[in-house]
Amino acid sequence: GAGVSQSPSNKVTEKGKDVELRCDPISGHTALYWYRQRLGQGLEFLIYFQGNSAPDKSGLPSDRFSAERTGESVSTLTIQRTQQEDSAVYLCASSLVQGDQPQHFGDGTRLSIL
Amino acid sequence: SQQGEEDPQALSIQEGENATMNCSYKTSINNLQWYRQNSGRGLVHLILIRSNEREKHSGRLRVTLDTSKKSSSLLITASRAADTASYFCATVFTGGGNKLTFGTGTQLKVEL
Numbered sequence: 001g002a003g004v005s006q007s008p009s010n011k012v013t014e015k016g017k018d019v020e021l022r023c024d025p026i027s028g029h030t031a032l033y034w035y036r037q038r039l040g041q042g043l044e045f046l047i048y049f050q051g052n053s054a055p056d057k058s059g060l061p062s063d064r065f066s067a068e069r070t071g072e073s074v075s076t077l078t079i080q081r082t083q084q085e086d087s088a089v090y091l092c093a094s095s096l097v098q099g100d101q102p103q104h105f106g107d108g109t110r111l112s113i114l
Numbered sequence: 115s116q117q118g119e120e121d122p123q124a125l126s127i128q129e130g131e132n133a134t135m136n137c138s139y140k141t142s143i144n145n146l147q148w149y150r151q152n153s154g155r156g157l158v159h160l161i162l163i164r165s166n167e168r169e170k171h172s173g174r175l176r177v178t179l180d181t182s183k184k185s186s187s188l189l190i191t192a193s194r195a196a197d198t199a200s201y202f203c204a205t206v207f208t209g210g211g212n213k214l215t216f217g218t219g220t221q222l223k224v225e226l
Contacts, residue, residue, distance in 0.1 A: 100145045
């Protein structure tokens with residue numbers, strides 16, 4: 001498809017397990033972003049990729065969170081030893097970098113930690 | 115803390131009426147953007163206004179930006195039931211790279 005694709009759309013897991021969330025950005029978009037949205041709230045920035053490198057990781061809440069991007073395309077957000085406070089919708093967005101550009105969002109992964 | 119604050123938090127209007135949402139932010143920005151989010155979905159970009167612009171239109175949308183007051187407003191004219199959604203402002207602040215800092219959002223309900 002032409003849009004940003006995220007998988008899985010829903011993930012339910014037990015506290016303490018590791019989870020991997022995947023994002024396929026729009027082809028040709030060199031910038032990729034991860035955000036977290038807790039219930040009823042706005043989005044919190046997690047990490048930004050320019051190509052395969054991450055010049056801004058300032059939003060990652062703890063060292064249990066990590067992300068990588070390969071081939072200037074797919075990105076994976078990994079949460080290790082999940083906690084109940086990790087429950088949220090994780091949204092990925094991509095954009096062109098040049099100038100003032102809007103970000104294009106996927107529908108997110110709804111993560112529930114039991 | 116999130117940079118943006120929006121008001122009202124919730125707004126309920128009748129179809130055909132206009133809806134106005136306001137957003138305030140705290141630091142110098144490069145641009146300000148408005149997004150819409152339907153329940154359970156991702157965000158859809160509506161409009162971007164640069165820091166040197168004061169007003170922008172797109173269809174039934176009108177956005178204003180007052181950098182001296184660090185505030186913006188989104189006006190939706192002749193609202194429709196399909197406009198029911200949450201609306202967020204987001205800023206790219208100066209020196210912050212390209213990441214968006216989001217407001218808390220306004221839940222708009224347009225009733226028939």
